[in-house]
């Protein structure tokens with residue numbers, strides 16, 4: 471099963487709903503041509519577009535997205551911008567490689583910060599750092615592995631016990647945790663909207679314009695969309711898991727849905743019970759755990775659970791996320807979410823991206839594995855450098871290459887079997 475060529479969701483994106491409605495959305499409604507077409511206006515696609523315009527300001531760059539900016543996948547995440555590798559990627563045994571990855575990721579975070587500051591993008595970007603916390607034995611084992619990595623890499627952190635976490639976050643749910651300063655938090659829908667608005671003049675973004683088919687004719691690509699077509703000299707696939715719907719990465723990436731919910735602004739007496747930190751983020755030590763955030767305007771966000779290749783019923787998910795939050799903060803009483811939504815991540819078996827040349831005049835960067843805001847920005851930029859023949863870091867050596875997965879139905883059966891096993895092991899973390 472190759473899946474649909476673009477995503478659609480049951481519920482609106484909560485972060486986007488907090489922002490003013492956008493006045494104008496440009497939809498492609500004719501046949502046109504360009505030097506390069508980028509499919510996907512996420513962090514990867516917009517970074518590629520910015521870099522193309524830097525190298526060739528007179529080229530015409532088209533970015534096509536199936537959704538609206540802010541409402542689509544890039545606006546649906548939890549807003550953690552990590553300056554170092556994710557806990558799941560961290561490996562003290564491969565220190566040299568990890569240090570090089572971290573250097574590139576840190577440089578990219580600096581680049582995002584510069585764009586946000588110089589363009590005046592109002593997305594509440596703050597270097598709040600991040601907590602990683604464990605509630606059970608499996609989580610503690612993962613936390614120890616992460617600690618070993620931080621120590622080996624000589625990265626600063628602070629270890630916290632249950633009482634210290636309660637003092638900072640207002641919950642006794644976690645046995646222990648690690649605080650690392652290497653993370654920014656942002657309002658993701660505001661961030662992606664700002665990045666799209668501040669693109670150079672040679673870049674045009676078409677929204678609500680899904681690419682449904684691609685065909686190679688002579689020395690160019692013809693992209694079909696519902697109301698028009700594009701004849702492009704080169705194509706960059708930056709549409710994450712949905713690249714496989716357009717014929718690339720079919721045996722290497724799947725769409726994994728995950729879910730988030732945001733409360734309304736909590737009353738002051740409840741906020742007073744939520745610890746001394748006013749704006750924080752907690753990432754789970756174990757990959758099946760839940761992400762938590764307290765926003766600077768006094769809301770709580772919780773993200774958890776996974777759906778293989780399709781979205782589960784959002785009402786059921788809302789109840790499950792509500793239980794999650796209450797286990798951590800019994801003082802909330804009955805939780806009322808203002809928004810519950812899902813988003814699709816590009817999941818690969820070994821956690822590595824699909825990155826590089828995929829065919830004649832066709833390039834791809836996909837497979838974010840749930841942590842692609844900064845990494846996607848890096849991969850999009852370096853991919854364009856490579857297309858321009860510039861010297862680039864060996865991304866496949868540094869970040870790996872997405873490995874092969876068995877075809878359906880074996881893939882689905884395998885995923886459900888591994889997920890069931892992991893869920894049992896990581897139950898306390900959910």
Ligand SMILES: Cc1cc2nc3c(=O)[nH]c(=O)nc-3n(C[C@H](O)[C@H](O)[C@H](O)COP(=O)(O)OP(=O)(O)OC[C@H]3O[C@@H](n4cnc5c(N)ncnc54)[C@H](O)[C@@H]3O)c2cc1C
Pocket residue numbers: 475476477509510511512513514515534535536537542543544545546547548549550551552679680681682708709710711712713727728729730773812813814815835836837838839840841842843844846
């Ligand atoms: C609930 C949730 C929480 C997350 N939390 C975090 C987090 O805190 N930090 C983090 O770094 N990452 C997080 N992620 C993952 C993060 O959202 C992704 O890693 C990131 O968005 C990847 O960027 P991207 O540009 O590669 O792909 P995407 O953001 O997926 O963008 C791809 C774009 O392509 C478009 N598209 C797809 N198919 C087509 C088509 N056929 N034609 C035209 N357009 C198409 C989509 O509409 C989308 O806009 C989270 C994800 C979810 C769902």
